[in-house]
Amino acid sequence: MRRASRNRADLLMQAAEVVAERGFENTRFTDVAGRTGASISTLQYLFGNREDLVVQALRTRTAHLLAEARTAAEAITDPIERLRWVAGHLAATDGSPDAARAEWMLWVEYWRTALRDDELATESINTYDGWASLVRDAIHAAVAAGVLAEPSDIDAVAQGACALADGLGVQIALRRPGLTWERAAAMTRAWLSVTLNCPALADH
Template sequence: MLAAAGEVVAARGADATRFSDVTEATGVGVSTLQYYFGTREDMLIAVFRHAAQRDFDLVGERLAALTDPWERLLTVAVHLTGAVGSDAAWRLWVESWRWASRDSSVRADVLDDYRKWHELIAAEVRACGVDDPMNTARLVLALIDGLALPVVLGDPGLSRAAARDLLADGLSRLLRPGSTAL
């Protein structure tokens, strides 16, 4: 139900999502949603938390099959840019940022999510032999965020394939100084 509600929020935006919209998408009655979540805001926060955990779990599943640190890092980065799959996860991420700017509990959740991504990326960066993995992880995540937003917005000058190539090039330059584009 939270995944379906997330699709509604991704399509309509958090501010425009009502219980009735989620009811239409899920078949779960408004009264049931109100009983389970209390307020619309609490439902939205649950959607944000669910989406963030689902993204983290999905990346974990993809990483389980990989052993090469570079491939693992590239897998995380490509997933997070939205260079593969749908934009719904990124739209939810943007909506959670918006809410975090106004709500301290959502802000704490978003910052905790960033901490988890930094730690995961830093572990892969460390495995690639970088001396300062946490600061490099911050740069990697900044690169990811910077490429993801135009991809999600549908920038005609930046296709998913081009974003994936730029990402690989940027990561290569960060982790392998002196290297050229991949």
């Protein structure tokens, strides 16, 4: 049973890559079959129709990204470095420019799909709150360590950081000239540095 579940999860993770490349409307069973090596009949048996496959793929991949980020953030013991890492990670995961763009293409498709799917729309709010909580938790840790003054509205700071990173991410997906994921990460850290009056958060 665990083996079947693991295979299903692997299929969804790979299917999400296809969705990021081709978009919701253009992702077909044949595309996912070609990427995963699974037969079309197997995909139909596991997921029913094409739309359910795409939605489940987006849900699985985005949940994985958040869980992965939370685990990595909680492993960083220095509170300032943790906050710097979270701020940069909001803009894009560490990787190549192509990997950063592919990730943001995935998020664009996730948001577009959520606009048409009420259940996913509700989940997307929880997902967004999950990313904001990474920022809130990192700020709380820095305040508790005595290296940061507590802001008057932590929720506003956390949501503002996410909103900034999301806007930059769309520009990365659009291949805005001169905007690399490293630059986006630095801009997000700089914004938090000014907002929290903590110069150590900015790149030097």
